[in-house]
Amino acid sequence: MTAPPGDQRAAELASSLAAVRARIHAATQQAQRPAGAVSLVVVTKFFPASDVRLLAGLGVADVGENRHQEAQGKAHECADLRGGLRWHFIGGLQSNKAAAVAAYADVVESLDRPKLVAPLDRGAAERGVVLPVLVQVSLDPSGATRRAGAEPTDVLGLAERVEQAEHLELAGLMAVAPLGEEPVAAFARLAEVQRALLAEHPAASVLSAGMSADLEAAIGAGATHVRVGSAVLGSRPAVQ
Numbered sequence: 001m002t003a004p005p006g007d008q009r010a011a012e013l014a015s016s017l018a019a020v021r022a023r024i025h026a027a028t029q030q031a032q033r034p035a036g037a038v039s040l041v042v043v044t045k046f047f048p049a050s051d052v053r054l055l056a057g058l059g060v061a062d063v064g065e066n067r068h069q070e071a072q073g074k075a076h077e078c079a080d081l082r083g084g085l086r087w088h089f090i091g092g093l094q095s096n097k098a099a100a101v102a103a104y105a106d107v108v109e110s111l112d113r114p115k116l117v118a119p120l121d122r123g124a125a126e127r128g129v130v131l132p133v134l135v136q137v138s139l140d141p142s143g144a145t146r147r148a149g150a151e152p153t154d155v156l157g158l159a160e161r162v163e164q165a166e167h168l169e170l171a172g173l174m175a176v177a178p179l180g181e182e183p184v185a186a187f188a189r190l191a192e193v194q195r196a197l198l199a200e201h202p203a204a205s206v207l208s209a210g211m212s213a214d215l216e217a218a219i220g221a222g223a224t225h226v227r228v229g230s231a232v233l234g235s236r237p238a239v240q
């Protein structure tokens with residue numbers, strides 16, 4: 001008898017999840033950091049709410065999404081799991097959508113410019129929560145075409161604004177390693193930015209860095225959260 005498709009997907013996810021957890025464990029040991037120092041955020045973008053449910057059943061507590069509409073829909077579909085599941089918003093934010101993101105996200109990892117502070121603060125106030133926020137840092141060489149993320153030199157100013165917002169909590173930093181550079185070198189720059197942040201904001205200790213391809217390098221540089229998609233869920237459609 002063949003297993004029903006749901007069971008088969010559950011088995012697939014259980015096995016890839018175990019492999020990723022083993023990688024995290026090994027890298028944590030290798031970096032001589034305490035067991036449990038690194039949390040896994042499973043990035044479920046492009047995958048259905050049914051996968052989120054299966055992951056929750058496998059003990060996943062944190063999921064990441066990068067597009068507002070998709071994230072909002074899935075958070076709604078999984079509303080009964082709320083309490084057991086934290087939604088991390090990790091994608092580009094538009095200022096006119098930021099308040100709406102604050103209505104369901106439990107952590108916003110991608111704050112990268114001052115204009116986002118007020119709408120996020122307002123959304124969190126309307127929901128009646130204090131929303132943890134990470135400042136996203138760009139690790140691209142300076143002068144390169146600007147992608148997501150604040151320039152390292154702008155991080156402290158931005159952090160100050162978050163700290164001053166009544167309904168936002170400055171939790172730390174997030175970054176993506178740039179293409180075409182050794183992740184170890186990029187994450188070493190990130191660790192420097194983190195040292196400067198911690199000197200002024202010692203409680204902002206979250207460092208969200210590392211994805212399927214480079215989580216070991218990120219853990220070596222002090223990541224407290226890795227955001228892993230394809231290594232758990234399989235490859236996404238090429239167009240993103």
Ligand SMILES: *Cc1c(COP(=O)(O)O)cnc(C)c1O
Pocket residue numbers: 043045066090091176210211212213227228229230231
């Ligand atoms: C998609 C995405 C990830 C996960 O990437 P994988 O390579 O699939 O692990 C992590 N962080 C961000 C910001 C993403 O957009």
